[in-house]
Amino acid sequence: MTNSNLTTRQKVEASMARRRASETRFRLYGMASVLFGMLCLVVLFGDIFSKGYSAFSQTVLTTEIYLDADYLEISTTSDEQALMNANYEGLVKNHFKTEMQPSGRKERRQLYSMISAGAGWQIQKEILADTSLIGQTITIDLIMDDDVDQWFKHDHGNDDGSTRLSEAQLGWLDSWVESGDLHTRFNTTFFVNGDSREPELAGIRGAMTGTFLTLLVTFLLSFPIGVAAAIYLEEFAPKNRLTEIVEININNLAAVPSITFGLLGLAIFINIFGVSRSTPLVGGLVLTLMTLPTIIISGRAAIKAVPPSIREAALGLGASKMQTVFHHVLPLALPGMLTGTIIGMAQALGETAPLLMIGMIAFVVDVPGFINDPSTVLPVQIFLWSDSPERAFTERTSGAIMVLLGFLIIMNTAAVVLRRRLERRW
Amino acid sequence: MSIIENHKTDGKPFCDSAKLSARDVCVHYGEKQAIFDVSLDIGKNEVIALIGPSGCGKSTFLRCLNRMNDTIDICKVTGEIVLDGGNIYDPKVDVVPLRATVGMVFQKPNPFPKTIYDNVAYGPRIHGLATSRVDLDEIVEKSLQRAGLWAEVKDRLHSPGTGLSGGQQQRLCIARTIAVDPEVILMDEPCSALDPIATAKIEELIDELREKYTIAIVTHSMQQAARVSQRTAYFHLGQLIEVNSTDKVFTTPEHQLTEAYITGRFG
Numbered sequence: 001m002t003n004s005n006l007t008t009r010q011k012v013e014a015s016m017a018r019r020r021a022s023e024t025r026f027r028l029y030g031m032a033s034v035l036f037g038m039l040c041l042v043v044l045f046g047d048i049f050s051k052g053y054s055a056f057s058q059t060v061l062t063t064e065i066y067l068d069a070d071y072l073e074i075s076t077t078s079d080e081q082a083l084m085n086a087n088y089e090g091l092v093k094n095h096f097k098t099e100m101q102p103s104g105r106k107e108r109r110q111l112y113s114m115i116s117a118g119a120g121w122q123i124q125k126e127i128l129a130d131t132s133l134i135g136q137t138i139t140i141d142l143i144m145d146d147d148v149d150q151w152f153k154h155d156h157g158n159d160d161g162s163t164r165l166s167e168a169q170l171g172w173l174d175s176w177v178e179s180g181d182l183h184t185r186f187n188t189t190f191f192v193n194g195d196s197r198e199p200e201l202a203g204i205r206g207a208m209t210g211t212f213l214t215l216l217v218t219f220l221l222s223f224p225i226g227v228a229a230a231i232y233l234e235e236f237a238p239k240n241r242l243t244e245i246v247e248i249n250i251n252n253l254a255a256v257p258s259i260t261f262g263l264l265g266l267a268i269f270i271n272i273f274g275v276s277r278s279t280p281l282v283g284g285l286v287l288t289l290m291t292l293p294t295i296i297i298s299g300r301a302a303i304k305a306v307p308p309s310i311r312e313a314a315l316g317l318g319a320s321k322m323q324t325v326f327h328h329v330l331p332l333a334l335p336g337m338l339t340g341t342i343i344g345m346a347q348a349l350g351e352t353a354p355l356l357m358i359g360m361i362a363f364v365v366d367v368p369g370f371i372n373d374p375s376t377v378l379p380v381q382i383f384l385w386s387d388s389p390e391r392a393f394t395e396r397t398s399g400a401i402m403v404l405l406g407f408l409i410i411m412n413t414a415a416v417v418l419r420r421r422l423e424r425r426w
Numbered sequence: 427m428s429i430i431e432n433h434k435t436d437g438k439p440f441c442d443s444a445k446l447s448a449r450d451v452c453v454h455y456g457e458k459q460a461i462f463d464v465s466l467d468i469g470k471n472e473v474i475a476l477i478g479p480s481g482c483g484k485s486t487f488l489r490c491l492n493r494m495n496d497t498i499d500i501c502k503v504t505g506e507i508v509l510d511g512g513n514i515y516d517p518k519v520d521v522v523p524l525r526a527t528v529g530m531v532f533q534k535p536n537p538f539p540k541t542i543y544d545n546v547a548y549g550p551r552i553h554g555l556a557t558s559r560v561d562l563d564e565i566v567e568k569s570l571q572r573a574g575l576w577a578e579v580k581d582r583l584h585s586p587g588t589g590l591s592g593g594q595q596q597r598l599c600i601a602r603t604i605a606v607d608p609e610v611i612l613m614d615e616p617c618s619a620l621d622p623i624a625t626a627k628i629e630e631l632i633d634e635l636r637e638k639y640t641i642a643i644v645t646h647s648m649q650q651a652a653r654v655s656q657r658t659a660y661f662h663l664g665q666l667i668e669v670n671s672t673d674k675v676f677t678t679p680e681h682q683l684t685e686a687y688i689t690g691r692f693g
Contacts (some may be wrong), residue, residue: 239499309536313599315497317549317606318526327548328538 048398048405055399058187058200059149060141061115061176065095067127069135077131088127089120092142100172107168114169116143118189118201141185146199146392148173152182190399194365195381199392202385204400206367210280210360210375211349211407217284217371218348222291223341229292230299230337235325254293261290262357270358277359278374286354291344298340302333335422342415346408352379378404430665433462436680437670439659441469444508445610445640446491446528451505453486453495453664460486463505464666466659468610473632473641475651475672478661479687484644487661488612491642492528493521509610526553529608533615535595537587537602542579545587545598546570549606565605573601574631593624600631604639611635613643617650629654648688652676660684 006014069075071094072086093112102108119142126140127133144152151163151173165173176182193203237243265286269275275282306329314324355361360376361384368375376384378400385397440447444467453461461483468474468491476484486495493514495501506513514524526549537545546566549555556562566583570576575597579590587598596616603611613632617625632641632654645651651658651672658675660668660683668681679685 307536309532309534310538312494312497312530312532313536313538313602314548316492316494316525316530316532317552317602318522318524318529319548319552320522323552327552332539 048401051395052398052402054153055190055395055402056187057153057184058189059144059152059182059184061144062139062181062183063095063142064137064139065092065123066137067091067123067134072134074134077134083128083131084124086124087120088123089117091123092119102168110166110169111172114145114148114165114172116145116200117198118143143189143200144182146390149200150391152177153184190396194367195363195376195384196365199388199390199396202393202396204378204381204403206364207376207378207381207400208403209367210283210364211377213280213368213371213375214283214287214377215345215349217280218287218291219341219345221284221288222295222344225288226292226295226341226344227299227337230296230303231325231330233296234300234303235329236321250293250296254297257353258290258351259353259357261286262354264289265354265358276372276374278362278364278376279372280368280375280377281371282358283355283360283377284371286358287348287351290351290354291341291348294344294347295337295341298343299333299337302336302340303329305336306332335419338422339415339419342411342418346411346415349407349411350379350404352383355380356383378407433665433667435465435666436668436684437674439465439666439669440467441472441657443470444468445470445510446642447508448487448490449506449508451487451490451503451507453483453490453504454502455498456500460664461490462664464661466666466669468640468642469657470640471636471638472657473636473643473655475655475658476642476644476661477646477648477651477658477687478667480646481663482661483664484659484661485614487666488614488642488644489530491610491612492525492530494525494530496521526606527608528610528612529603529606531596531599531603531611531613531616534619535592535599537590537595537598539586539588541584542570542587542590542598543583546601546605549602553606555606569601569605570598572604572635573597574627575601591624593620593627596620596624596628597631600628600635604635608639610640610642613641615644615646618646625650648676660687662687 068091071091072082072088074082074086077083092115096111096115097108100111102111122140122142126138147164148169151165155163156173156177163170173182189201190203192205193201194206196202233243233247237246265282269282269285270277275285310328310332311324314328315321319327355377360380362374362376363384364374364376366373382397382400382404385393385400446468448464448466451461451464452459464483464487476488478484489495490503491507491514493503495503503515506515508514509524509528512519538548540548543566546569547556547562550562550565556565567576567580570579575594578594579598587595590598596619600611600616617628620628629650632643635641643651643654655672657669658672659666660675660679660681662683668675668679668684670680674680675684676688679688
């Protein structure tokens with residue numbers, strides 16, 4: 001059948017059903033992809049939060065304990081050496097031995113293992129803060145071992161036999177639960193301690209400080225270098241083959257796998273320049289290399305976006321090139337540059353691979369004080385904990401991820417707020 | 427239509443009291459030549475209108491006069507342009523004092539995203555023309571007055587310049603240019619983005635400014651050229667076809683291309 005005798009309108013209307021169908025289909029594809037993305041995000045967040053929220057509470061046992069000066073061998077409270085070295089752990093063990101009356105060596109060992117190794121330090125801290133407590137009975141919330149912590153938080157009430165605790169231990173625990181002495185409290189340890197082999201004593205303060213110092217080094221280096229490079233390339237550099245090569249290489253660098261920067265840092269900063277390994281300094285240097293392309297590319301885009309009429313106006317008044325750039329172009333380009341920088345910093349915040357190469361994966365207990373102290377960073381801490389067999393480290397892994405996500409969200413929000421605040425397109 | 431071989435500009439391209447004299451100016455954009463051997467004098471305290479169809483090179487020529495073309499990498503200018511006895515294309519010449527002497531007003535109003543006051547004060551500030559705050563205030567007031575904008579903005583000097591209407595913005599740009607107290611003002615179609623009322627105001631202003639400055643104006647409006655200028659130069663495909671007094675160009679043009687253009691047969 002030929003439809004040559006149909007009018008254009010009739011032909012168009014005949015094709016409308018097909019066109020509408022394809023438009024609807026396309027919209028559905030789009031909605032499906034968005035939904036899929038949202039679903040993945042919900043699953044990811046749900047999984048992390050359901051595993052991680054318990055990391056923010058810690059099981060403690062309220063105990064009345066007599067600080068026996070004779071047992072601690074402290075004769076005068078002014079003797080700091082004695083205060084530091086006294087056997088506080090023994091005191092705690094002794095207290096529970098007399099309290100719970102374990103029968104035999106095996107039960108005694110089981111009893112002791114329920115109290116965290118940190119309990120002794122808790123007592124020491126109390127005494128160092130107030131030496132008049134010696135010889136008195138104090139009430140203190142002693143931190144429990146991670147096995148007890150996990151049992152109380154997860155298995156208590158629905159015993160499925162998965163716990164590593166023995167019959168005797170469960171008996172003591174039940175009596176403590178009954179008396180109400182065993183309870184959970186907010187896990188401040190998680191935020192004030194460095195890393196530890198004992199999950200109940202492990203915290204993210206070291207990693208957070210390390211992250212902060214590393215990012216500080218990264219920012220202080222990459223922002224000025226990146227902005228200067230972007231300004232030079234965009235405004236001053238002659239357009240010739242050499243600058244073209246530089247430009248292509250900057251774009252290439254942005255796509256280089258991050259672990260390569262780690263190898264580079266290892267070879268150059270550590271081996272040639274002798275920067276000490278595992279420090280925020282060398283970490284910051286490596287992350288600077290990694291974030292520079294991002295900052296330069298976004299900086300150049302921001303400079304390009306400044307209308308040429310503004311440049312012409314300034315040049316036409318007799319402003320020099322530099323005055324034009326610093327008085328007019330830069331203030332208008334700054335919001336875009338800052339956004340790029342913060343996105344680059346957020347990338348650096350989550351980076352793990354290059355830092356493994358330069359030794360930031362080392363087990364570091366102390367909280368770093370300065371950029372040349374050995375330290376680790378949050379993502380590497382997460383990586384380390386996720387590898388640990390203890391159940392309590394699993395929830396701490398998720399807890400640390402939550403903290404990291406929190407920082408990322410804060411940084412990205414800051415980027416948006418800064419851009420809005422600084423944008424001066426009246 | 428193509429380039430006329432060995433064309434010599436008709437009329438009177440030269441004058442006795444020249445402020446700017448261009449001699450054999452050629453401009454190339456890469457391989458393409460945009461201006462062919464243009465020689466033209468711009469007299470003291472006169473308004474010269476540069477007219478011609480789109481793409482004829484009149485804006486390019488205007489931008490040669492304060493070396494704004496320097497910002498375009500592929501642009502090459504040959505020949506010489508003499509301002510007060512010195513060739514501005516001499517390699518020793520710095521464009522900063524040149525552009526302070528030869529100011530420019532652009533096609534689209536382009537105030538800085540700053541306050542009205544800061545817009546006008548910017549030039550004097552970077553050139554150090556004011557010794558004190560009072561001095562600067564005076565320059566700003568005088569420039570705005572001369573640009574005929576003072577009455578309208580004196581109560582809101584510290585509100586953004588981009589908040590003004592198009593015509594006011596263009597007068598602000600003129601005020602900004604004369605705040606530096608240049609000797610020559612180049613205007614590149616200053617009214618093309620404005621309505622007739624704003625245009626009339628600017629034309630009036632140009633007439634007043636002539637007393638103090640030398641003005642070269644590029645325009646697409648022949649009525650405007652007739653109204654504001656004393657001499658008119660007609661460009662065609664990069665060549666300067668004819669220069670004469672405005673009266674003569676619009677009544678008895680010498681060259682047939684000029685006649686064709688002003689009678690509206692093309693352009």
